Amino acid sequence: MIAETCSVLRRKANFSDSDLFNIIEELEEQCHVITLETVQMKAACNLREKYNFSFWDSLIVSCSLAASIKILYSEDMQHGLIIENQLTILNPFL
Secondary structure, three states: OHHHHHHHHHHHHOOOHHHHHHHHHHHHHHOOOOOOOHHHHHHHHHHHHHHOOOHHHHHHHHHHHHOOOOEEEOOOOOOOOEEOOOEEEEOOOO
16 A cells, blocks of 8 residues: 555655655556455455454555455465465565
8 A cells, every 4th residue: 555655664664755755656557557445444354354464454454355466475364375265465575
């Protein structure tokens, strides 16, 4: 999620608003951006209950499923977990 990316970059890497603006523009130009809607939020609630994800992780997974993503790279979720027979979580640091 772009909002989560910006939040982390601002908090942990001290990126300026100008830097974040440029990153948002690059993501918008180079990626297929999924708009978060209530259908993804509802799905996130079900995923959270089923997989015990954090709130933000469940939203990321929900949007990934909606976009038919096959692989989600995350160091925060269980490496190798397959969600809904569609999405595989991989830790890129292993």
